[in-house]
Amino acid sequence: MSRINRILLAVVIALASFGAIAGSASAAKCPKGFCGIQAWSDPSAAGYTALKDGKVGIYRQFAFWSQIQGAGPTSFDYSSLDPVVVENARVGIPLLLTLHSSPEYVQLADPKIRQCRVQGGVGCDRVVPTTSRGRTQFKAFARNIARRYSPTSGFWKGNGVRSVPVSYQIWNEPNGSTPTCPTKAKKCQPKSTAANYRKLVEAAAPGLRQGHKRVKIGLAGMAETERGVNLKTFFQGMYGKGSKAKRFAKLFDAVGLHPYAASPNFALAAVKLVRSIMNRAGDRGGKIWLTELGWGTGGNTKSFAYASRTKGQPTKLSGTFNLALKNRRKLGIGMLIWFSLQDRDPTESERRFGHWQPYTGLFDKAGNRKPAWTAFKKFTGGRGSAGNGGIGAARPNQGGSNGGDADPRGKADSGGEQPPPGATGGPPPSDGGGSPPPGGGGPTPGPGGSPCVPTLLTTCP
Numbered sequence: 001m002s003r004i005n006r007i008l009l010a011v012v013i014a015l016a017s018f019g020a021i022a023g024s025a026s027a028a029k030c031p032k033g034f035c036g037i038q039a040w041s042d043p044s045a046a047g048y049t050a051l052k053d054g055k056v057g058i059y060r061q062f063a064f065w066s067q068i069q070g071a072g073p074t075s076f077d078y079s080s081l082d083p084v085v086v087e088n089a090r091v092g093i094p095l096l097l098t099l100h101s102s103p104e105y106v107q108l109a110d111p112k113i114r115q116c117r118v119q120g121g122v123g124c125d126r127v128v129p130t131t132s133r134g135r136t137q138f139k140a141f142a143r144n145i146a147r148r149y150s151p152t153s154g155f156w157k158g159n160g161v162r163s164v165p166v167s168y169q170i171w172n173e174p175n176g177s178t179p180t181c182p183t184k185a186k187k188c189q190p191k192s193t194a195a196n197y198r199k200l201v202e203a204a205a206p207g208l209r210q211g212h213k214r215v216k217i218g219l220a221g222m223a224e225t226e227r228g229v230n231l232k233t234f235f236q237g238m239y240g241k242g243s244k245a246k247r248f249a250k251l252f253d254a255v256g257l258h259p260y261a262a263s264p265n266f267a268l269a270a271v272k273l274v275r276s277i278m279n280r281a282g283d284r285g286g287k288i289w290l291t292e293l294g295w296g297t298g299g300n301t302k303s304f305a306y307a308s309r310t311k312g313q314p315t316k317l318s319g320t321f322n323l324a325l326k327n328r329r330k331l332g333i334g335m336l337i338w339f340s341l342q343d344r345d346p347t348e349s350e351r352r353f354g355h356w357q358p359y360t361g362l363f364d365k366a367g368n369r370k371p372a373w374t375a376f377k378k379f380t381g382g383r384g385s386a387g388n389g390g391i392g393a394a395r396p397n398q399g400g401s402n403g404g405d406a407d408p409r410g411k412a413d414s415g416g417e418q419p420p421p422g423a424t425g426g427p428p429p430s431d432g433g434g435s436p437p438p439g440g441g442g443p444t445p446g447p448g449g450s451p452c453v454p455t456l457l458t459t460c461p
Helices: 003-026 045-053 082-090 104-108 111-118 132-148 194-211 231-239 242-249 264-280 312-331 348-353 371-380
Strands: 035-038 058-064 095-100 166-170 217-222 254-257 287-290 333-339
Touching: 035 371, 045 082, 058 082, 058 333, 095 132, 095 217, 104 111, 104 132, 132 166, 132 194, 166 194, 194 217, 194 231, 194 242, 217 231, 217 287, 231 242, 231 264, 254 264, 264 287, 264 312, 312 333, 312 371
Parallel strands: 035 058, 035 333, 058 095, 095 166, 166 217, 217 254, 254 287, 287 333
Antiparallel strands: none
16 A cells, blocks of 8 residues: 555544544433423423423422412312423423422421521521421422322323323522521521431432332522532431431432532532532432533623623533533433423512522523523434424413522512622522511412522512
8 A cells, every 4th residue: 555545544633533422412412300400480381392492301390389288288179280281291390399398387387497587587498398298298399299290190180181201399599598588687588408318308209109109309590609518518417328328319319509609610519529428428329410401692791700701602501511521421421301391570679789590590680692592402413403493482481480588588678778699709608588578378479379499599579
């Protein structure tokens, strides 16, 4: 073979290898049920069509205990949640329901949380119940909702839809559930301790399995926080050591994590931290569900590490999804949910401080797609035209939505002139609160009557 032919052959082999590498990178796709979305408010009809054609693998939705059982411990009202479950079933998308927010009667019967209510605290409903009675009532709620949406329930046939898998999360960001209280209030800020959260899981997990034996259970999504208990300390305290940790790990299928960070690499670092804690606790087989993550296309980019620009959002989305998919087996990542589907109007406080969280949508407020939606579909294998025509303007919350709870999770406006979360380089702290003052009934209503249950990123109107 001549020297020229050898050179040409080497070039061909190199190009073929490069093509194989590039092809494998571009072919990376989300496994079934892996890549999901959460919304500020109930999607429009066009929004559900986009979710279906975009091949969204799972939809995260809050199931507010305070709303479903607001009338009392023997009453169940699913009128706000059922429509969301039915619409997702119509388009064949599995659900992750996050059980959260205690009813008023539970708060007032709990000595520690009652102090928060009596003294005008905001966010009291987000604190994990501290009494045995409160945990028993939550267990009954968990059993009831799991039975209602189990595959053999008459709910599906009664609504003319095929059943879709429904998984559950027990609470939301308990490590950051610190209410906002009046300046001079005393004993107004009960915190959700790791010990109390563990007891809640020990009550709720069996309740869920009584409702549906093979149900998938995840722990609350947790994020780094400046006001509550830091991630590492909370996880270690929650698991415990030795046989205690192994017994606890048998109660659930996955832990939850909200790795908000300045970059995809920092987000992955949080996942690695949690994986190491799980492994040391003997929970090597447990999965990690990343149930919230996102960057905004608005807000003050100089003050907030999580604010981006329209061109920067798809870059960070792609970087995060690539890292998650590349490391999903090694780190046991079982799910990645982008927050959120569509932008919303910022509150007055958010405008004042330049918050980024109202702009994390893959579609803008008017329903026009952003470049990040196209990036998202590359991972899900969604149709190229899905959502290209827009999904319509964001509609008012219908009561069962994630909105108002301002970040499907949410965060209430404490009314003070304090800098908002996310002003540092790490993950935005869980903060704020969403309970009404004494005499109220459940979470503060958002637009259209939807509860405002704050947590990580946002302020309620």
